[in-house]
Amino acid sequence: MISINNLSYYLGSRALYENASLHIKPNQKIGLIGLNGTGKSTLLRLIIGEYQPDGGNISKAGDCTIGFLNQDLLSYQTDDSILSVAMQAFERQNELQKRIDELLHEMEVNYRDELVDKLGKVQDEFAALDGYSIQSRAEEILEGLGFSTDDLHKPLRQFSGGWRMRVILAKLLLQRPSLLMLDEPTNHLDLPSIQWVEKYIQNYEGAVIVVSHDREFIDNVVDTIVEVSGAKLNFYAGNYSFYVEEKALRNEIQQGAYENQQAKIRQTERFIERFKAKATKAKQAQSRVKMLEKMELVDAVIDENARVNFRFNFSQQPGRHILHLDHISKAYGDKVILRNTTARLERGDKVALIGANGRGKSTLLRIIAGGEPIQGERRLGHNVLFSFYAQHQLESLHVEDTMLEELKHANPTKTEGELRGVLGCFLFSGDDVFKKIKVLSGGEKSRVALAKVLLSQANFLLLDEPTNHLDMQSVNILIQALDQYEGTYVVVSHDRYFVSQIANKIWYIEDHEIKEYPGTYDEYEWWMQEKKSAVGNGQARSGGPAEAKAKKDDSPRPPAASRNDGPPLPHATDSERKEWQKALKKANQQAEEAEQQITNLERQKKQLEAELSKTDVIADSKKLQTKTDEYSRVNKQLTQLQETWENAMLEVEEWEKKLA
Template identity: 55%
Template sequence: MLAINNLTYYIGGRPIYFEASLHVKPKNKIALIGANGAGKSTLLRIIAGEYTPDEGDVTKSKETSIGYLNQDLLSFQSDDSILHIAMSAFSEALKIQSDIEALIQKMETAYEERMVEELATLQERFETLGGYSLKSKAEEILEGIGFRTEELEKPLSQFSGGWRMRVMLAKLLLEKPALLMLDEPTNHLDLPSIQWVENYLKNYEGAVIVVSHDQQFLNNCTNITVEVSGGKLNLYSGNYDFYKEEKVARQEVQRNAFENQQQKIKETERFIERFRSKATKARQVQSRVKELERMDMVEEVQESKAKVNIRFTFSQASGRFVATFDKVDKRYDQLEILKNATGVVEKGDKIALVGANGKGKSTLLRIIMGTEPIQSGEAKLGHNAIPSFFAQHQLESLSLENDLVEELKQTGTTRTETELRSILGAFLFNGDDVFKKIKVLSGGEKSRVALAKVLISEANFLLLDEPTNHLDIQSVNVLAQALQNYEGSLLLVSHDRNFIEQVANKIWYIEEGQIKEYPGNLQEYNAWMENRRLAEQSSDSESSAEDENEKPSKKQEYSQSERKNIQRELRKAQKQLDQVEGKLMEMEVDREELEAQLGKPEIYADNDKVREISQKLDEIKAKEKQLNEDWELHATAVGDLEEKLL
């Protein structure tokens, strides 16, 4: 449906892409990843037709419509209701609806026979386009990404940039383009909305290309990963977890091939040097020289430099209680955020504050910092607690004319320039990057500088509001490593589940105006919340049954002949289960053998062989996936039959 062939694109004389190629097929769900500045957003703009390639071409079929969500849409303004804007996705249907209304009005005053047939044609087309359910579809998607029903008729101008972006996302999803391109769609979504979008994209009928730093989001809704690196588009036939494993395997193959080639080059150069002056060896020497000239060089594996070794220092340690809330009330007009809320941040706590937007997470951080007034109660910092606050708006407070080292010095740190350059290196600013002016940095780069300032501030209590927004995956991992090493206390708001898993040891959530705590990680909290939801559903069902005077049914009794039939079915199901398990074991052996072959240097040198083995691997993994699904079905059947015999 879309082909990128030998794409070359320059920015300021620097090649962002050089002879890069990629084919997008219908229903592909592609994760586009790479470091900040690698050219991910640039590629989306090239596909959308906003930028023109310097060389190569991007071609698509006539039927391929493209929808593109990008950060520029944050500036979109309108006084129309958000429901009206979302429904503008149905332009054809809305035009027909308008024509129908105009025709009916005309028929009331100037009736003609032909109008009846014209009206019937319009109504039939309107119904074909699903015109009578358009409003409910728009409402479903807007509410799915976090809007409340009573907000749908409010004008867009009353919402912040992040919420306006959600409206544009809703409009795009309603348009259902053949190719949907999303640039950091999770930046302005809370966890419930992210999960809703994941499910929507998994079932999306068209193709998707998504740029995101949220690793779990990519795992849950993509099946192909394309890494932008070295001006190329490197394709991996799996989600982000598959990419991580496969890249390690490919790098090992490349590393072996590089070492073997370097050894071959050294031996050849030694032969040339040894026999260069001997006439009897002249022909052989020339042959070896030409061999070196013709050699396709294997690139050395570039090891990741994203290793964090920051030494955190505190001018003083905090007391046991870092921050406390006592009977705090907070509301905005009629909107109640906190009601008689209490809570304590203790020394060493690393707390993630989670939940839907609008529950008061960012408000809570500002209350702790003393920048947000409360109606009643007390919120205070504990003995010797020194806070440092990060929020996206603080990027605007960076001094644009400073270089990176000068900006870090603004924190009043006593660290040497060498130490500061080392810290900047940990945050992926290497070499001459440290001499760049703040004003030339991208949004993601400014975020890294602001985060570095927070981490070297010698504060013993960090408050971080969406610190991963605008960071690439490598930068998110760097930040997570830094916070793992941090010995102070922290309270963070984030929608990045993988990041929370790496950093937090407690979960806070706001429920009915109260600050509530779960003493575990995010995965455990989500499982606990799901169990609680199911228990509430079960309780509601039981209450409903009691209200209708329904008696619980007794366990069904089976006759002897029925039990024999069940036993026969059980033996059959168990046999099928055993067969699937046997096939899975065979597949595992075949897969491990093929993976071992890919690690051999002689195989790596043969591109056709590598392609053949990789294709076989993909086929085996697809079969394994299907067999695992079959295993679950048979195992469930065995379990159900065994339960009947109990």
């Protein structure tokens, strides 16, 4: 469908792409990943022709259509209703509808057979293009993206940038292009909308390229990962989880090859140094010099998974109670956000506040920060110092300051070396720290603002969508920082992977009340699924995995003699028990060895699957046959080893029963 061949593109002297190639197939779902600044958005603009390559070419099939969602569209405004804007996707149907209206109007005053024939033809084409259902399709997609029925006829101009972006996304989805390119589509979506878009993309009949920092979203919608790294496009035939495992394997192989080559180079250099002056060995030494010159060097593996170590110093330790919200009510006119609700925060609580947009999550954060008038009582505990991060607060950065100066405002007690260390944790190195705030991108400003919050010596953090505009590496750094943070925080986020890593409690707003789930996000998800399932079955259930486990552990156990089937085993002698223990140990060893071999073979299998999907292998019948035979051999070995493992585990179980 689209073929990118030997693409080169330069920013000044820096190569964003150099002889990079990629083939996009119909229905392929691609996750385009890479560090900020590696050129992901640039590649999308090269594909649509907005930028021209410096070398190579991008060819498209004649019938290929492209839809491109990007952050530049946030500025689009009009007085047309959002339903009208979305329905602009149906260009031909709209033309036909207009023509039908004109013909009907003309027939009211001048009824002629000729007009009836024209109307019939236009109506036939309109029906063939499914014109009578376009409004219901547009309404379905807009409501799936979070708009209420009442919103559909409101002017686009009334909505914020994030909501306008949803309208543009709806329009693109309705156009159904051959290739849908989405640049950070989840930045302005709440969790229910993200889940709706996931299902839509999974069932989308065209090809999709997604650039996103949302790891779980990428994992759920793509079947291919293309990594931008080293000015190349690296292909992985699987989702993000597969990519993580496969990249680790490739890195391990590459690092081994690099170390072996370096050892060989050192040996060769020692030979040359030792024998270059000896007449009898000079010829051999010279041949080795030529060999080194012709050697194609293997690159060392660059670890892109930054690991950081933050040192948080609180100027004062808080008491046990961090926050009391007692009988809080909040409304904007007729719109009720909270009604007579109560909540508590204790020292060490790591709370994720989740849910759909419009429920009042950001309002609740402002209430906690004391920035909203309310009915009821808000009390901070003893010695509680809080710091608040939100996207709009990026505007409060001092644009003429350098990054170092900006961090100095947050914590004047830190030395320049310590501030450089913190900026280094957020991927700013060398002379970057002297850049002025005004020249930074949105993502870079976000990282500076987050660094300021973490430096503030606050023992209570309020973070509103902190992962917006961060790439995956920066999100990983934030996760590590919050993991090392010993204070208390409340985080609003729609990034499920991020939330699953940082929260030990979940808050959500339901029926205008703050509800709490006392566990991790994964446990909360399990609990919600069980709850929905129970409601569907007409049963009442409560609790999550932790509660279920506790109930199971507390349930009465059968007497020891009745735990195994059959009568109690006769008393064994000491020598018999020793023999059984030896047999148990041997069976365990066999199981462990088989398991290790299975792990190795499964790794080989994944590697072969990746190789079998490569274009150069598919195109070469001899190479394809070799890889296919090797794949069959590995599969056969896997089957045999799995049987060996199962038999060994059955033996382990039998010996354990005897020894019980």
